[in-house]
Amino acid sequence: MEKNGLTGGRFLLVTVLNVVITGFELLGGLLSGSLSLLSDAFHNLGDALSVILSYVAHRIGGRHQTRQNTFGYRRVEILTALLNSGLLILVSIGLGGEAIRRLLHPQPVKGDVMLLVAVISFAANLLSTLLLNKGSKHNLNIRATYLHLLSDALASIGVIVGALLITFWQISWVDPVISLLVAVYIIYESWPIVKQTFEILMEGAPKLDYEAIARDICALPQIKGVHHLHAWQIDENNVVFSVHVNMDDLPLSQVEPVYRQIEALLCHKYDVNHVTIQAECHRGKDESLFYKQNDWRHD
Known part of the structure; x- marks a missing residue:
């Protein structure tokens, strides 16, 4: 675990951050009426579960080979990466559908509350992303979790921009637009991991000459x-x-x-x-x- 900078303490801190920020965003989303905050809250909740699954899989994957598993337990991490990325895509599709519905039927949004919550969420998501950045470079499972957190940080930036537009110019339709753009981005980033993990699980040949x-x-x-x-x-x-x-x-x-x-x-x-x-x-x-x-x- 230390070799990749993936200590239990880091995983615990990232998990706690995501759980706290999830509750904060849910409350802020309900008070402000912001879909982008609510979507980010559910996304953060998924991230917390993702971090826990990722940590457990990383620990299992480090076990030595046995008579029953002569190649070891590395595939547990691949399965977890597939699960994390697949769930992320499903959640994004659901959020995208709700964003389109909000575009067709606009709802009022309190931009000041939305802005405060978004700034705090961005700081927490950025810290979580930095904590897992090192390990994501050499581990597909950690990379999937890292993308969860990175997408949340980017989503928070979008929410901040939207909150500013709503607060100062009352452009309320920007809230579902941001949610839709974030959903598309998350799917774009997650699909290559789904594809790669599926190829590995299907015993696909590596790209060699x-x-x-x-x-x-x-x-x-x-x-x-x-x-x-x-x-x-x-x-x-x-x-x-x-x-x-x-x-x-x-x-x-x-x-x-x-x-x-x-x-x-x-x-x-x-x-x-x-x-x-x-x-x-x-x-x-x-x-x-x-x-x-x-x-x-x-x-």
Whole structure:
């Protein structure tokens, strides 16, 4: 936890900030009649739950491998990132619909109350965002939570601008417009995380130059061919890789150094973390680089 700057104390402080600001914005939204404040309040409530889920997932994800989970528990963080981002999109769609309804049927808003609450909310959201900024750079789960908080800070800026326009120029329709713009922005920022987590959970191959990898492996003097290559991700930072290679009929003591060369190549040039290699003499030498369902019938 300390390595990424994600201490339990930071998570606790962020959670407390979000719970307090949620209650403050709910009260301010009801008193002022501001949809953007009410939407931000519900968003903050979701953020508090998101931070709690993120922290629990981060702790579980750090556990060692077991007999039941031989790759460890990193996927818990990916599941949490998907849940957080998916819920954020659903909430944003709901807020966008309410904003459109308010545009069609305008309601009075107390700009002074709205402005005071928005300024305090912005300060709290900005502090929460800064607390999680470091860990968000290397962890998809924390990044999803960080985006929750960043979107709240941006929403608060929009609410402040809207409150100023309402207070000094009585432009009340700006309140639902801000809510709609924030909802669109949140969906725009959250969708890439949903897409990436879904690809990881579906065992999608990471973006690597597989033809180049095959050429590099075949460039080793002992390698005669490469086939049945597989690659997938445990999380956004850990790539698992397996491949079959054709070699001459060598004793195991001579095969192991070749394995180490392949592992070093994949690790240093392509950032692959976990490599499994199967050596064969003639089996599969005419098969494709990527496994096909009926390839085994030709063995």
